[in-house]
Amino acid sequence: xxxxxxxxxxxxxxxxxxxxxxxxxxxxxxxxxxxxxxxxxxxxxxxxxxxxxxxxxxxxxxxxxxxxxxxxxxxxxxxxxxxxxxxxxxxxxxxxxxxxxxxxxxxxxxxxxxxxxxxxxxxxxxxxxxxxxxxxxxxxxxxxxxxxxxxxxxxxxxxxxxxxxxxxxxxxxxxxxxxxxxxxxxxxxxxxxxxxxxxxx
Amino acid sequence: xxxxxxxxxxxxxxxxxxxxxxxxxxxxxxxxxxxxxxxxxxxxxxxxxxxxxxxxxxxxxxxxxxxxxxxxxxxxxxxxxxxxxxxxxxxxxxxxxxxxxxxxxxxxxxxxxxxxxxxxxxxxxxxxxxxxxxxxxxxxxxxxxxxxxxxxxxxxxxxxxxxxxxxxxxxxxxxxxxxxxxxxxxxxxxxxxxxxxxxxx
Amino acid sequence: xxxxxxxxxxxxxxxxxxxxxxxxxxxxxxxxxxxxxxxxxxxxxxxxxxxxxxxxxxxxxxxxxxxxxxxxxxxxxxxxxxxxxxxxxxxxxxxxxxxxxxxxxxxxxxxxxxxxxxxxxxxxxxxxxxxxxxxxxxxxxxxxxxxxxxxxxxxxxxxxxxxxxxxxxxxxxxxxxxxxxxxxxxxxxxxxxxxxxxxxx
Amino acid sequence: xxxxxxxxxxxxxxxxxxxxxxxxxxxxxxxxxxxxxxxxxxxxxxxxxxxxxxxxxxxxxxxxxxxxxxxxxxxxxxxxxxxxxxxxxxxxxxxxxxxxxxxxxxxxxxxxxxxxxxxxxxxxxxxxxxxxxxxxxxxxxxxxxxxxxxxxxxxxxxxxxxxxxxxxxxxxxxxxxxxxxxxxxxxxxxxxxxxxxxxxx
DNA sequence: TATGAATGAGCATTCATTCAT
DNA sequence: AATGAATGAATGCTCATTCAT
Numbered sequence: 029x030x031x032x033x034x035x036x037x038x039x040x041x042x043x044x045x046x047x048x049x050x051x052x053x054x055x056x057x058x059x060x061x062x063x064x065x066x067x068x069x070x071x072x073x074x075x076x077x078x079x080x081x082x083x084x085x086x087x088x089x090x091x092x093x094x095x096x097x098x099x100x101x102x103x104x105x106x107x108x109x110x111x112x113x114x115x116x117x118x119x120x121x122x123x124x125x126x127x128x129x130x131x132x133x134x135x136x137x138x139x140x141x142x143x144x145x146x147x148x149x150x151x152x153x154x155x156x157x158x159x160x161x162x163x164x165x166x167x168x169x170x171x172x173x174x175x176x177x178x179x180x181x182x183x184x185x186x187x188x189x190x191x192x193x194x195x196x197x198x199x200x201x202x203x204x205x206x207x208x209x210x211x212x213x214x215x216x217x218x219x220x221x222x223x224x225x226x227x228x229x
Numbered sequence: 230x231x232x233x234x235x236x237x238x239x240x241x242x243x244x245x246x247x248x249x250x251x252x253x254x255x256x257x258x259x260x261x262x263x264x265x266x267x268x269x270x271x272x273x274x275x276x277x278x279x280x281x282x283x284x285x286x287x288x289x290x291x292x293x294x295x296x297x298x299x300x301x302x303x304x305x306x307x308x309x310x311x312x313x314x315x316x317x318x319x320x321x322x323x324x325x326x327x328x329x330x331x332x333x334x335x336x337x338x339x340x341x342x343x344x345x346x347x348x349x350x351x352x353x354x355x356x357x358x359x360x361x362x363x364x365x366x367x368x369x370x371x372x373x374x375x376x377x378x379x380x381x382x383x384x385x386x387x388x389x390x391x392x393x394x395x396x397x398x399x400x401x402x403x404x405x406x407x408x409x410x411x412x413x414x415x416x417x418x419x420x421x422x423x424x425x426x427x428x429x430x
Numbered sequence: 431x432x433x434x435x436x437x438x439x440x441x442x443x444x445x446x447x448x449x450x451x452x453x454x455x456x457x458x459x460x461x462x463x464x465x466x467x468x469x470x471x472x473x474x475x476x477x478x479x480x481x482x483x484x485x486x487x488x489x490x491x492x493x494x495x496x497x498x499x500x501x502x503x504x505x506x507x508x509x510x511x512x513x514x515x516x517x518x519x520x521x522x523x524x525x526x527x528x529x530x531x532x533x534x535x536x537x538x539x540x541x542x543x544x545x546x547x548x549x550x551x552x553x554x555x556x557x558x559x560x561x562x563x564x565x566x567x568x569x570x571x572x573x574x575x576x577x578x579x580x581x582x583x584x585x586x587x588x589x590x591x592x593x594x595x596x597x598x599x600x601x602x603x604x605x606x607x608x609x610x611x612x613x614x615x616x617x618x619x620x621x622x623x624x625x626x627x628x629x630x631x
Numbered sequence: 632x633x634x635x636x637x638x639x640x641x642x643x644x645x646x647x648x649x650x651x652x653x654x655x656x657x658x659x660x661x662x663x664x665x666x667x668x669x670x671x672x673x674x675x676x677x678x679x680x681x682x683x684x685x686x687x688x689x690x691x692x693x694x695x696x697x698x699x700x701x702x703x704x705x706x707x708x709x710x711x712x713x714x715x716x717x718x719x720x721x722x723x724x725x726x727x728x729x730x731x732x733x734x735x736x737x738x739x740x741x742x743x744x745x746x747x748x749x750x751x752x753x754x755x756x757x758x759x760x761x762x763x764x765x766x767x768x769x770x771x772x773x774x775x776x777x778x779x780x781x782x783x784x785x786x787x788x789x790x791x792x793x794x795x796x797x798x799x800x801x802x803x804x805x806x807x808x809x810x811x812x813x814x815x816x817x818x819x820x821x822x823x824x825x826x827x828x829x830x831x832x
Numbered sequence: 833t834a835t836g837a838a839t840g841a842g843c844a845t846t847c848a849t850t851c852a853t
Numbered sequence: 854a855a856t857g858a859a860t861g862a863a864t865g866c867t868c869a870t871t872c873a874t
Contacts, residue, residue, distance in 0.1 A: 037858075059345070063844060073860050078845060080858090143344045144260075156405055186417035193398025194391035201390060204361060216387030224425040239833090264869060274835045276871080281833095285869065439854090461747075465848060475856045477850080482854095486848060545746045546662070562807060588819030595800025596793035603792060606759055618789035626827040640837075666865060676839050681866060683837090 042080050042090070045070055049091050053137035058144035088141055092155060095131070095138040102127050113173030117191075117225065118218050120169060124195050125214045128202060139199045159196075163188045170225070179225045191221055243281055243291070246271055250292050254338035259345035289342055293356055296332075296339040303328050314374030318392075318426065319419050321370060325396050326415045329403065340400045360397075364389045371426070380426045392422055444482055444492070447472055451493050455539035460546035490543055494557055497533075497540040504529050515575030519593075519627065520620050522571060526597050527616045530604065541601045561598075565590045572627070581627045593623055645683050645693070648673055652694050656740035661747035691744055695758060698734070698741040705730050716776030720794075720828065721821050723772060727798050728817045731805065742802045762799075766791045773828070782828045794824055 034042070048070040052061045063084060067074040081087040103123040110116040128135050142155045166188040173179035194217055202208050235243070249270040253262045264285060268275040282288040304324040311317040329336050343356045367389040374380035395418055403409050436444070450472040454463045465486060469476040483489040505525040512518040530537050544557045568590040575581035596619055604610050637645070651673040655664045666687060670677040684690040706726040713719040731738050745758045769791040776782035797820055805811050 035857085041858080062842080064842085074844080075846080075861070076859060079860095084844065156401075159401065160405065182421065183413055183417045186414045187421060189398050189402060189414065190391075190395035190418060190421055193396070194394040197390050197394030197397060200360060212384055213387045213390065216384045217391060220383065220388060220391055220425045223429065224421045228424065229430065242833090263867085265867095275869085276835060277833080279870065443854090464846085466846095476848085477856060478854080480849065561803065584823065585815055585819045588816045589823060591800050591804060591816065592793075592797035592820060592823055595797040597796070598800060599792050599796025602759070602762065606763065614786055615789045615792065618786045619793060622785065622790060622793055622827045625831065626823045630826065631832065638836085644837080665863080667863085677865085678840070678867085679838060682839095687865065 038080065041076070045072075045077055045080060045087065046091055046094050049087060050095070050134050050137040053091070053140045054133035058140040061140070088145065091137060092141055092158070095134040096158075098131055098134055099127050099138075102130070107169070113169060113176050113178045114222060114226065116169050116172065117221060120166070121191070121195065121217050121221065122214055125198065125210055125217070128198055129210050132202065136199055136203065139196075159192070162192055166192055173225060178227070180227045182225070187225065190224075194221075239281065242277070246273075246278055246281060246288065247292055247295050250288060251296070251335050251338040254292070254341045255334035259341040262341070289346065292338060293342055293359065296335045297359070299332055299335055300328050303331070308370070314370060314377050314379045315423060315427065317370050317373065318422060321367065322392070322396065322418050322422065323415055326399065326411060326418070329399055330411055333403070336400055337404065360393070363393055367393055374426060379428070381428045383426070388426065391425075395422075440482065443478070447474075447479055447482060447489065448493055448496050451489060452497070452536050452539040455493070455542045456535035460542040463542070490547065493539060494543055494560065497536045498560070500533055500536055501529050504532070509571065515571065515578050515580045516624060516628065518571050518574065519623060522568065523593070523597065523619050523623065524616055527600065527612060527619070530600055531612055534604070537601060538605065561594070564594055568594055575627060580629070582629045584627070589627065592626075596623075641683065644679070648675075648680055648683060648690065649694055649697050652690060653698070653737050653740040656694070656743045657736035661743040664743070691748065694740060695744055695761070698737040699761075701734055701737055702730050702741075705733070710772070716772065716779050716781045717825060717829065719772050719775065720824060723769070724794070724798065724820050724824065725817055728801065728813060728820070731801055732813050735805065739802055739806065742799075762795070765795055769795055776828060781830070783830045785828070790828065793827075797824075 045066065049061070049066050052065050052069050056065065063074045063077055066087075067077060070076075077084075077087060081090060103120070106123045107116050107119045110119045142158055145155055163185070167184045170179065170182075170184040170187055174181075174184070198210075198213065202210075246267065250262070250267050253266050253270050257266065264275045264278055267288075268278060271277075278285075278288060282291060304321070307324045308317050308320045311320045343359060346356055364386070368385045371380065371383075371385040371388055375382075375385070399411075399414065403411075447468065451463070451468050454467050454471050458467065465476045465479055468489075469479060472478075479486075479489060483492060505522070508525045509518050509521045512521050544560060547557055565587070569586045572581065572584075572586040572589055576583075576586070600612075600615065604612075648669065652664070652669050655668050655672050659668065666677045666680055669690075670680060673679075680687075680690060684693060706723070709726045710719050710722045713722050745761055748758055766788070770787045773782065773785075773787040773790055777784075777787070801813075801816065805813075
């Protein structure tokens with residue numbers, strides 16, 4: 029069902045259910061996120077979720093799309109606004125961590141889905157591709173720095189893995205230690221990867 | 230039951246079951262790792278696992294301990310053998326990635342457990358502490374570099390998160406792309422974090 | 431609600447819903463004939479069906495009545511128009527199979543209902559009585575042949591069961607094999623039961 | 632799992648579950664035959680059925696196989712023992728109806744499955760092919776009569792449909808009227824189809 | 833020690849029905 | 854008269870765990 033053909037009330041329900049799914053995912057983890065629990069959180073019956081989304085898979089997809097949209101809207105403009113690749117990398121790291129600060133629960137929900145969603149037979153889950161896309165996008169940013177002569181020579185894929193790895197490690201820390209100093213980490217990551225990528229004198 | 234009081238045959242059974250659990254975890258993923266599947270792999274009955282380990286949780290714990298021991302045995306001596314902190318950091322990264330190469334299945338099994346094992350109420354899973362320990366250990370290495378004046382000033386915790394994040398990202402890449410060039414990545418990570426930590430001229 | 435008190439528009443809605451129910455039953459089978467599917471076919475909401483018919487059972491009843499009326503209107507005059515019981519039997523078989531040819535979907539819908547509609551406690555379904563009526567009606571035709579001395583002696587009920595059984599087997603064949611030669615079968619059935627019932631020399 | 636590799640106790644459980652499934656099918660009809668009901672009948676837990684059969688479909692298959700074996704064992708030797716096709720046809724009808732008398736519940740269960748088991752999208756169910764096989768087998772018997780010159784000329788497929796239709800109508804009658812005179816019906820069907828198939832003088 | 837049959841709670845999903853709008 | 858969102862019971866299935874043999 030295309031979004032345009034949905035009624036206002038339907039759209040509201042969908043939004044409510046997605047929000048509750050995010051809440052439950054972030055609070056209780058993927059394994060404990062059952063239809064019944066989401067329904068209870070939304071104070072509705074389980075059938076409503078199937079009614080609006082068709083099934084758990086489609087609800088999951090909707091949550092992923094929702095968070096991806098949230099992240100893209102926040103980050104992409106900030107990165108593209110930078111005049112140099114180095115500034116772009118700084119904006120990339122900063123906007124990623126800002127997103128974690130401002131949309132902590134949606135992010136945790138997304139992480140739960142990406143890491144815990146089981147694939148067909150032990151292979152990568154259906155959303156593991158998201159990470160691949162993230163790596164590739166980051167490589168483009170690094171390529172920019174190479175072409176502009178701002179960065180030293182390095183394998184872009186390896187560097188992209190390192191940077192994304194460092195960023196992706198943050199939600200886990202955040203989960204374990206809610207009083208985490210995100211500002212400090214942001215500054216340090218920016219410094220670290222600025223140094224690591226710039227031309228060495 | 231303390232290890233000393235176990236008979237030889239019992240110890241052998243435990244080892245066999247742990248090995249099969251690792252095999253299944255690495256091949257089929259956490260979600261598809263059922264007691265029945267492990268039992269089938271070991272060509273025994275499901276009851277045997279409960280009999281020897283008490284339950285799935287304790288088997289999981291045994292697997293984690295086994296792999297942790299494997300990793301520690303491989304890595305710690307190599308790191309401690311280095312004369313400088315910078316060489317220690319290089320050895321840390323190299324030995325971590327060597328471990329992934331040489332003990333791929335145990336590592337994948339460990340990753341499956343750490344990322345997929347559900348926490349009781351959405352909080353950190355029971356093995357998230359492992360990561361905390363890993364971070365703290367790495368911080369000690371970085372402290373060494375600070376005290377020895379080899380490293381520039383940085384927040385050790387943030388740097389540790391970045392380095393471990395980069396390393397922890399590798400198994401995921403390995404899972405998605407088995408033909409991954411681990412040697413190249415190793416060299417690049419060593420270079421990147423050597424540059425990122427050394428005193429800047 | 432008695433038919434007389436229904437408005438014209440109400441009657442039209444009922445007819446539309448019955449037609450759509452027949453369509454869905456014939457195309458998708460009893461098990462896949464849900465209220466939602468009928469509503470979708472009719473391009474209305476599910477509530478309308480409940481509104482007009484009260485529930486699924488009553489809709490089913492209405493479908494049965496509709497098809498029964500269709501069949502009766504086609505067959506009864508043709509049978510009664512025959513001068514002899516033998517001709518009547520021929521007309522009976524021919525008109526039955528003609529009905530299958532000309533009103534295939536309504537017939538299939540009826541068959542779906544009669545065979546698949548669950549009885550309350552394993553006993554005969556609520557429409558099994560229809561078959562009983564059909565048998566009894568056919569017995570009257572055979573009685574006519576007996577009284578007129580046209581037919582040999584046989585148990586009318588047994589013969590009626592045989593004839594109806596042969597006829598009722600046709601929809602199943604039709605469903606499995608749409609290219610079925612209905613004309614050939616009609617001729618053969620007429621011949622078979624003409625021989626089987628006539629006085630033997 | 633091949634039958635040989637099953638333990639005695641497993642075989643007994645399987646037999647018990649199949650028997651209970653037949654009981655429930657015959658008593659309550661396909662629609663009311665749920666795993667829970669079968670389990671309750673067998674005074675076991677629902678999981679046991681899944682444990683021994685894998686799922687409802689495989690249990691159904693096992694029931695069909697069981698009844699088919701029962702029927703084949705009873706009927707085939709009797710038919711093949713006849714010296715002429717006419718005697719074979721008599722034996723066919725008699726053994727079919729004898730089977731209904733002696734194994735009423737298994738037969739009713741089979742009928743429930745064949746008629747009610749839903750196909751993928753309204754098409755014929757997975758066991759509708761059974762009927763096709765029955766028709767084809769019967770055609771072979773009629774062919775024998777043709778080749779031997781015992782029978783008059785007729786389309787074997789049409790006659791087979793008529794005979795099987797008459798036979799298949801019996802369970803329904805039996806269901807509606809348990810006091811049904813099966814002996815009378817057997818004699819009448821034999822007479823009817825003997826007359827209908829023999830060379831006409 | 834080891835077996836494997838049995839349990840029972842938990843899961844997603846379907847669907848006829850109801851009812852405020 | 855019609856809508857369509859919501860309900861809630863029922864179903865088949867999975868799986869860690871238990872226990873008599």
